[in-house]
Amino acid sequence: xxxxxxxxxxxxxxxxxxxxxxxxxxxxxxxxxxxxxxxxxxxxxxxxxxxxxxxxxxxxxxxxxxxxxxxxxxxxxxxxxxxxxxxxxxxxxxxxxxxxxxxxxxxxxxxxxxxxxxxxxxxxxxxxxxxxxxxxxxxxxxxxxxxxxxxxxxxxxxxxxxxxxxxxxxxxxxxxxxxxxxxxxxxxxxxxxxxxxxxxxxxxxxxxxxxxxxxxxxxxxxxxxxxxxxxxxxxxxxxxxxxxxxxxxxxxxxxxxxxxxxxxxxxxxxxxxxxxxxxxxxxxxxxxxxxxxxxxxxxxxx
Numbered sequence: 001x002x003x004x005x006x007x008x009x010x011x012x013x014x015x016x017x018x019x020x021x022x023x024x025x026x027x028x029x030x031x032x033x034x035x036x037x038x039x040x041x042x043x044x045x046x047x048x049x050x051x052x053x054x055x056x057x058x059x060x061x062x063x064x065x066x067x068x069x070x071x072x073x074x075x076x077x078x079x080x081x082x083x084x085x086x087x088x089x090x091x092x093x094x095x096x097x098x099x100x101x102x103x104x105x106x107x108x109x110x111x112x113x114x115x116x117x118x119x120x121x122x123x124x125x126x127x128x129x130x131x132x133x134x135x136x137x138x139x140x141x142x143x144x145x146x147x148x149x150x151x152x153x154x155x156x157x158x159x160x161x162x163x164x165x166x167x168x169x170x171x172x173x174x175x176x177x178x179x180x181x182x183x184x185x186x187x188x189x190x191x192x193x194x195x196x197x198x199x200x201x202x203x204x205x206x207x208x209x210x211x212x213x214x215x216x217x218x219x220x221x222x223x224x225x226x227x228x229x230x231x232x233x234x235x236x237x238x239x240x241x242x243x244x245x246x247x248x249x250x251x252x253x254x255x256x257x258x259x260x261x262x263x264x265x266x267x268x269x270x271x272x273x274x275x276x277x278x279x280x281x282x283x284x285x286x287x288x289x290x291x292x293x294x295x296x297x298x299x300x301x302x
Contacts, residue, residue, distance in 0.1 A: 001139050002111045003225070006129035007122045008194065009145035010187040012155035014207035015122040016254035018145060020263065021214060022221070023248050024237045027117035027228045031110060032250030032257060035123035038082065040164070041251050042075035047164040049250035049257040059113060059249040066109035078102045086128045089190075090197055104136045118225050122253060126190040133198040140200050143221070144191050146294050147207035149287040150280055153180040154271035157279070163255055177279035181286035188290055206294065211267040214238050241266050 019030035040046045041054040048057040156175040210217040237244045243263045250257040291297045
């Protein structure tokens with residue numbers, strides 16, 4: 001049975017790096033933040049990570065053909081229905097069967113076109129991932145990705161271009177350090193609630209551990225996913241501080257999804273000297289419990 005691995009966690013936590021690495025594993029395809037596909041892909045025609053507008057991408061064109069063979073695609077209606085549903089938190093969905101039908105059709109089309117055994121969805125929204133736990137025809141599992149909230153806050157304070165908006169100059173939304181910390185707290189509390197609510201395999205990974213030693217971080221996942229057995233090392237694409245990655249078909253995510261070839265995989269420590277002292281204090285104060293829970297208090301660098 002085809003599987004879906006949902007990455008859950010806060011934004012700017014390194015999920016794009018993680019999905020790029022997972023995409024190189026045999027039998028795995030990373031599709032990016034799939035939750036946004038109806039609007040950013042089907043409606044707005046933003047760029048796929050292959051560099052083509054969504055409507056011109058051969059891969060997503062194949063997916064669209066599969067969906068159209070099952071009936072008319074009303075991306076706007078599915079997007080609106082999904083947005084309303086996923087705002088309900090972990091409560092049962094009033095249109096749960098319709099929601100699962102739409103998303104199951106999409107995942108099935110992707111699986112059929114890609115031939116992958118596992119699809120990686122880096123949407124990160126815990127509610128979205130929880131509501132799709134019982135996706136018909138798929139096995140599902142979760143990876144809770146965590147990054148130091150001070151690093152997340154620094155990333156959210158920076159102004160970054162969104163290259164996928166190919167018809168205009170647009171930038172990723174910024175946020176204050178205090179607001180970022182609040183969002184980080186809520187997301188991880190919700191992720192922990194999802195862990196208790198869904199009876200599905202669950203793994204936890206810190207971004208810092210992934211960046212410092214990707215082979216050690218990915219090896220347990222390779223084992224858990226029960227990937228096809230080959231004569232070659234499935235992690236052979238990893239080098240010393242680099243990973244050799246190909247062109248993918250990620251529908252939404254960090255701009256690094258457009259990079260291919262040699263990708264630097266090293267801990268990003270810029271925030272330690274660039275995050276203003278006041279901002280660092282605000283995040284540390286507001287996210288103190290999470291810093292302790294996930295092992296960031298007592299770090300030798302603090």
